[in-house]
Amino acid sequence: MSQKRLRRTFLEAIHSIKDYIDQHPLEIKTIEELIHRTHSQIGINLLHQGFRQLYGARIKEYEIKKRLEAAALLLQQDEMTMQEITTLCGYSSQSSFVRAFKDVHGITPGQWRNQHVPLLFQ
Template identity: 30%
Template sequence: MNNTTLYIKNMVCNRCIMVVQDLLGKLGFTVLHIELGKVLIQETPEKADLERIRQALEAVGFELIDDKRDRLIEQIKQEMIQLVHNCNGELKVNLSDYLSEKLHHDYSSLSKVFSETNGITIEKYFILQKIERVKELLVYDELSLNEIAALLNYSSAAHLSSQFKSITGITPSEFKKQKTHLRKGLDQIV
């Protein structure tokens, strides 16, 4: 029996992993390994099984990815989400080198396919992810702006503030003062 890798769109957090793992278990599949956007199952599903998986995933807001190009786009997004939201301060090389190494593709080809598919650059998507992370940290109110800047590899709090304002239209301190904090789900960022 061969193992099968399934690629799943919109898996953006640990809760998503738990939901997908539970769903596949209920459908009778053995999950050998699971991570954001990717599941290794023990079985080799037939066409009808894949359709059941697809329908079950869609019912809870996920999407099974068949197309090779779409898989690559999802892998790019998952690497950036992981980097921004789970690997606090770990980006010590530039983003292009990081993605090339992780995905084993030339950065120019990654950049081209990402831009063509999403209508924005990888760098812009990365900035949008970082801004959502800044919003989250501001709402928690446990770190200073200087600490948030250091955590997300900004050169300074001033640079973070400038980028935050250019994306959101308000400063981080204005955002903190708001009664409702308008944040986007990670799967809703382009």
């Protein structure tokens, strides 16, 4: 296989894995599962290296960011409790969820909900 074709195959695999994360942000998965679910033909080390070069973040960092972006949307819908969202996002404690959410969004989930849920009675 030529180097150019090999490079294209790896790039396609990395893009495919990113797309899968984007489409399934609340799904908790290992790197091996990502490779398997996207039918990618790429080694773990090359995937880590290529993903970071292309997207400026490690895969797990990117997954967490996407998961917490999904959490923000759930908070806006105001249909689930904070504990339900915490669990759905894969956190075992609400305090770790709040800390991670604040790292990504700059405010706590409660503050986010208060700012983004329309008031019914004013």
